[in-house]
Amino acid sequence: MQHFFLPKRAVFILVFNLEQALEDLNLQVEKLKQWLYTVKAHSTVFDAIVFIVGTHLDSVKDHEGFLDRVTTCFRDSLYNEFCGILAINPKYEVPLFPVENSRPIDVDGVLLRQTIKREAKERPCLKQKQPVWYLRLLEIITNWKNRQMEAWYIKKDELVIEAAKSDFTDEDVDNFLRFCHMSGELIYRYDDVVMKDYIILDPQYLLDIMTDLLKFPPLSERTRVGAEKWQTLVTDGVASVELLTEIIDNTDEMVTVVTRFLEAYNMLLPIRPANESHFSSCIVPSHLPDKNPDECWDGAPDDEVFFFDFGYVPSDVIFHRLLARCWYHHPDEALRNKLYRRCGTFRFKDIPVFFMLRLLTNTRDQQLIKLVVQSSDEKRFRCVTQVLQWVIAELQDIRAKDFPNLPFNVGPACTICSDAHGKVKVLKLCSDEEDFPTANSPVIKFLEDGRYHEVRLVPRVNVLCGSKNRRTSLTSSTESSVPPVSSTRNRPGTVQVHEGSRDVSIIQAGDNATINVPYPRE
Incomplete structure (x- = not known):
């Protein structure tokens, strides 16, 4: 639900527990990355700024070298990727503000508050002058x-x-409402x-x-x-x-x-x-029953398989919205019992072709949606790109409304290059920045990770990896060549909208992570 309420322009405070980082630093960094990508995907302007706050500072101070290891990790793993939205702690020169809430006056907490005020005032959106009326x-x-x-x-x-x-005119009211919407009021x-x-x-x-x-x-x-x-x-x-x-x-x-x-x-x-x-x-997509993925229709060896790769951004909210749209545009009561929380089967409305969407959470840094399109004969295969382009268009519409900077890649998978840890090698046919190939581009060529790839779109979709030519289907008959897919989801944190605090969103990204920013003495 956080995507529904995150303001477009805001100061975000991303909170985690340093004690948990002491137990598993890499896990905390991965959780923080998910939230950073989510904030980045949701923001329409470059006015968002994120403060990463680590609580329970006194609990980890006695561990020699730990804070140095944390600051080095944050500088190397987070700043390089999110330098445009991260606030920097002037005391440590890193994108991290460690605080201790149990102190009556926490000097680091005072520094955090002062930095928030200074950074907020420097945001371009807050420097814009609005009509007094x-x-x-x-x-x-x-x-x-x-x-x-x-x-x-x-x-x-x-x-x-x-x-x-x-x-006041209609235009006056509309401009005012748009301003208030951007600020989260x-x-x-x-x-x-x-x-x-x-x-x-x-x-x-x-x-x-x-x-x-x-x-x-x-x-x-x-x-x-x-x-x-x-x-x-x-x-x-x-x-x-x-x-x-x-x-x-x-x-x-x-x-x-x-x-x-x-x-x-x-x-x-x-x-x-x-x-x-x-x-x-009403159907509530997020409450649809779970189904053993092995019991869902997953296509035949000749059917076409494509993946939507969203990187770190959790794909379940996108999947449920796509699921609802597929049912809205292509309703078929005979398939009503084929709707599940993590997969759904549909019959394309204008052509006699079945297709399936399936939610996959392979690794924390690869959130996937799998599309299987029936193409067991030449007539049906001609409809594959029509179904794929329709799903892409619906995704782009969702993105335009609520995830304007959502990154994604779409394409078939190379089973040879997919690793044993669940990471699927998706060969990009199109993305959030690149349109779907035209009929004049039947062959897409790649040179990634030191290996040459070709994706041929006609007469059928084929993947050429090095010197080996493979079909794209990743169905039950060929599943052994694909790394196992984990169905575990671990989405960190919660978001609440507080009265009078719409310009600062506090995100709790770990258990027992709390924050209390004291006012400095005058």
């Missing part, structure tokens, strides 16, 4: 909230009418056809609803009337309208607004009868 629009919103019982959202046309009484999705008519004034309220929906309450807290509905969500990943009403605990209009927002973010997928606008239940 923005304060009047803020006052209008505040007065409106005071008059309403449940003022966590407002319709845009209602705000426009209120603002017009003070001679509210949520205004002007780029979404569903959400552009609503303004979320209290993001924390929406976060609480999403938390209630995505985290099951203890059995003792479920009402007997609602127990069966909760169990349906637990076992089938389907939430009824009655359950949504119970969670939101409000009017039908509130349920409609919340559902539309969650649907726009692909967190809910309403099940609507044919030719009807209303719905009685």
Whole structure:
């Protein structure tokens, strides 16, 4: 859920426990990298800055050479890759601020606070001057909230009418809302056809609803009337309208607004009868049942296999959004029982071809989504690129809305170069920066890691590795040539939106990592 609420322009504080780094420094660095890539993928401008804070300093000071080892590791492993967004500690000249919360006055904590204030003031976005009449629009919103019982959202046309009484134009209101959205004060999705008519004034309220929906309450807290509905969500990943009403605990209009927002973010997928606008239940992709991957349809030896490689950025949020979009655009009730939390099978709407998406978490630095497209005969093979390009287009749309700097590569795998530790060698056909090859480029050539590769797109997809020519299929009949894929997920940390703290996001990236930044004495 953190991608829903991370502001576009902010000072981020990434917190970890130095005691845990003492036990396994490499693991903590890998966790920090995941969060750094996530922040970088989410930011639309280069105004974001990240402070890495290590807590429990006194617990590790007595370990000779440990802090030197940490600072050297951070300088070598993190700064080279993220120098554009990392804040530097002027005392140690590294992107790390060690602090000790148990001290009445922590000198390092005071330095951290002073550095945050200085860096924030130097951000280009905070130097931009805004019209003073923005304060009047803020006052209008505040007065409106005071008059309403449940003022966590407002319709845009209602705000426009209120603002017009003070001679503000539609353009004035739109510019003001965009500024507030970028700074994290509210949520205004002007780029979404569903959400552009609503303004979320209290993001924390929406976060609480999403938390209630995505985290099951203890059995003792479920009402007997609602127990069966909760169990349906637990076992089938389907939430009824009655359950949504119970969670939101409000009017039908509130349920409609919340559902539309969650649907726009692909967190809910309403099940609507044919030719009807209303719905009685919703698919919750993140709560779909688990399925043994070996029991999922995974194609045949002649089918085509491609991988979407997102590097360090956790791919499960992308996968669930793709899963929801695939079902929305290509619904087939006969395949409803083929939707699972980590894989889904679909029939392409316009052509008689099946395809499968599967979530793979091979290593911490390689988050993958696997696409298998049915191509057992020449007629079906002509549709492979059509399916692949459609999935890429949906991914690019998700990226444009919420992950503007999300890195990814798309292509077949070379089974010879894939290593024994689960790392798949993806041969890049296209990426976030490169378009899909045209018909005039049927052969893509690579020279990576000292080995020559060719990917031929016609008449079928073939990978040439050195002097060996291999098909791309990585299905059950050829799985022995592919390194084993781990299904373990370990996504660190949590994100909360706090009232009055929208410009500083504190991210907890490890267990028992807390932070208390004291005010310096005047």
